[in-house]
Amino acid sequence: MGGVESHLYELSQRLIQRGHKVIIVTHAYGNRTGVRYLTNGLKVYHVPTQVIYAEATLPSFYGFFPLFRHILIRESIQIVHGHGAFSALCHEGIYHSKTMGLKAVFTDHSLFGFADASSILTNKLLKFTLSDIDHVICVSHTSKENTVLRAALSPRHVSVIPNAVVASQFLPDPSVPDPNWITIVVISRLVYRKGVDLLVAIIPRICESYKQVRFIIGGDGPKRIDLEQMREKHLLHDRVELLGPIKHHEVRDVLVQGNIFLNTSLTEAFCIAIVEAACAGLFVVSTKIGGVPEVLPSHMINYASPEEDDLVIAVSKAIHMFRFGQIDPSQFNDQLKEMYNWSNVAERTEKVYAAVCQTKTPPLIERLRRYYGCGVYAGKVFCMIIALDYLIWKFLEYLFPEETIEKAVVFPYQKYRAYFNGDSSSYKMRHPNHNVIVEEDETDLID
Structure with a gap:
């Protein structure tokens, strides 16, 4: 588990403590597939996508869309927050969510150059994804400058929220x-x-x-x-x-x-x-x-x-x-526990979420205009990708109407609210091994 994984876990835990519902969507890791619950009811979907290199999944553009749409509707998601410029699931999740009319936020955890082939391709992909993003978060001011240049963003739409440590x-x-x-x-x-x-x-x-x-x-x-x-x-x-x-x-x-x-x-x-x-x-x-x-x-x-x-x-x-x-x-x-505090990071991230919820969802023609500006040739290709994504979404809406998708049972956060807020003495007496990861089937756990 590296820095990005730690960031996802700790931020999710603090957002749950602040009263939000959080789920994580990632790919399967070996036998770890399906739905898993982590500490404090954090729900993780391990989707069956093909890993090709260094835990990065094979970009499919549309293959992930039906399952991702089902998860978003099932969990009543309002904001999709992607992490990592090298994550295919992140890029696909962002533009699929925008097609569905949801809000999208992206956090960049890396620095990239501008000259080598890998950086050129990644930067063009990032420009495509962030053309229709609601807000971007970077973990340092250096990272912000890098991301603004790579994706041709306005600095006003990029915030700096550092990592933290427990x-x-x-x-x-x-x-x-x-x-x-x-x-x-x-x-x-x-x-x-x-x-x-x-x-x-x-x-x-x-x-x-x-x-x-x-x-x-x-x-x-x-x-x-x-x-x-x-x-x-x-x-x-x-x-x-x-x-x-x-x-x-x-x-x-x-x-x-x-x-x-x-x-x-x-x-x-x-x-x-x-x-x-x-x-x-x-x-x-x-x-x-x-x-x-x-x-x-x-x-x-x-x-x-x-x-x-x-x-x-x-x-x-x-x-x-x-x-x-x-x-x-x-x-x-x-000294450092005052400087880098996950509660502070969650509070600042929450303000970003509140701000993007106030923005209007652009119509399809406005989205296409934004993608068209990504390059003479790339812009036309990106517009075709988004137009086809929109048609697939409409087809899925016809084939699997939203009202036919069963909503997931909400984890009983209030039952454990005292433990979330730090009053864990009675919980620890009853559950000494309280850090064990629950791996039962979701329905069994709810029953």
């Missing part, structure tokens, strides 16, 4: 780190964009310069083999520990073993990992890219250019600061 889940424990070592922790997907090549280059140099430094690396990905080869080549088995995949609830237990958190990413819109690390009482060393400079106060972090020599210098400075007691990370958690 500080109580990342309480520091000064007794855990080994006093005989200065431990540097890295937790990341081991892929190129996370700067694993830089990590491979600097670890031997740091270990050679500082005999009391060791590394703990958590995460998995195609670049893991490079780390294993580096460890083998330089005989660092006793000083570089590779933990492999780490579940989100285990991250804190890994973080508190360290003194310094190292982030070598080449692109980040926000980077929630450095906030979690600082909450856990680690000093952060990070590449100065994307939205990272907006995230932490200067006394919690050292910056470096995404270059080998500069990273070695920044890590060395942090090691010397620990040696001479110039860092006191024990107060980081208290």
